[in-house]
Amino acid sequence: MVFPLLILVAALCAALAGWALWFVVRDRAVILRQLFGAAAIEAVLVVQAVIAGVRQATSDVALDGALFWGYVATALVILPVAAAWAFAERTKWSSVVLAVAAVTVAFLDWRLWQIWEAAA
Amino acid sequence: MSATTTPGRTGRGFGRLLVTVYGILAFAAVGRSSYELATKFAEAPVAYGLSTLSAVVYVLATVALARGGTGWRRTAWVTVGFEAVGVLAVGTASAVAPDVFGETTVWSSFGQGYGYVPLVLPFVGLWWLWHTRPGNRGAPPEPPTPGTTPAPDPEVR
Numbered sequence: 001m002v003f004p005l006l007i008l009v010a011a012l013c014a015a016l017a018g019w020a021l022w023f024v025v026r027d028r029a030v031i032l033r034q035l036f037g038a039a040a041i042e043a044v045l046v047v048q049a050v051i052a053g054v055r056q057a058t059s060d061v062a063l064d065g066a067l068f069w070g071y072v073a074t075a076l077v078i079l080p081v082a083a084a085w086a087f088a089e090r091t092k093w094s095s096v097v098l099a100v101a102a103v104t105v106a107f108l109d110w111r112l113w114q115i116w117e118a119a120a
Numbered sequence: 121m122s123a124t125t126t127p128g129r130t131g132r133g134f135g136r137l138l139v140t141v142y143g144i145l146a147f148a149a150v151g152r153s154s155y156e157l158a159t160k161f162a163e164a165p166v167a168y169g170l171s172t173l174s175a176v177v178y179v180l181a182t183v184a185l186a187r188g189g190t191g192w193r194r195t196a197w198v199t200v201g202f203e204a205v206g207v208l209a210v211g212t213a214s215a216v217a218p219d220v221f222g223e224t225t226v227w228s229s230f231g232q233g234y235g236y237v238p239l240v241l242p243f244v245g246l247w248w249l250w251h252t253r254p255g256n257r258g259a260p261p262e263p264p265t266p267g268t269t270p271a272p273d274p275e276v277r
Binding site for chain 1: 133134135136143148151158159
């Protein structure tokens with residue numbers, strides 16, 4: 001994993017959560033453009049996972065593979081599922097769902113970084 | 121809280137959020153227990169067995185709350201109630217006799233490792249099931265059961 005991507009994911013998640021919470025205040029449901037935002041985060045997560053895989057394969061890090069890749073899988077699944085689940089609801093609660101998902105992904109990514117650093 | 125409620129629908133309005141948090145916890149519990157079962161089950165079979173049980177219950181509760189409907193609602197009551205009892209029982213036991221389990225579980229110390237979400241969530245879930253119970257606040261009337269519907273009284277003008 002690389003530190004700048006951790007910061008990028010955190011910033012994007014904070015932005016998406018903030019955007020969604022603004023929608024909660026305005027009593028609005030999730031819109032398509034917010035799902036594109038979620039897709040952008042997802043793309044960074046994929047890039048991050050590929051980098052981690054390559055680094056793991058080409059170096060001697062004592063990484064707890066099952067734990068690390070379990071977190072990667074969870075982090076990758078949450079946004080698509082939450083986005084679909086949120087988008088099917090047309091009240092402000094859909095925006096709450098998206099905000100919760102974004103914060104969760106940021107937290108999971110930070111845990112990923114911890115696990116990676118513990119092994120490095 | 122202005123929970124938009126359609127009585128009988130547990131996955132709508134505030135229920136969307138509830139199911140989301142349940143789903144995330146279910147993912148966390150399944151991930152945790154599969155990891156424990158795969159790598160170190162023999163070290164603490166009681167704790168890791170409990171982890172697996174809680175994971176299954178969280179998944180069932182998530183599906184039941186998301187689906188709603190008569191049968192799923194019953195499943196939701198049972199699974200969410202089971203969690204409420206489980207987190208209180210295991211939380212208390214882990215405080216009184218930490219050695220019993222050998223290792224921590226999702227429910228140890230009342231779910232401290234998960235920000236106490238496992239402690240709060242089942243009670244919010246039970247409240248939500250009560251709040252959305254059929255017949256609450258302008259629910260559509262039950263469809264008449266064939267044979268029991270009284271025939272229109274010809275005397276009524």
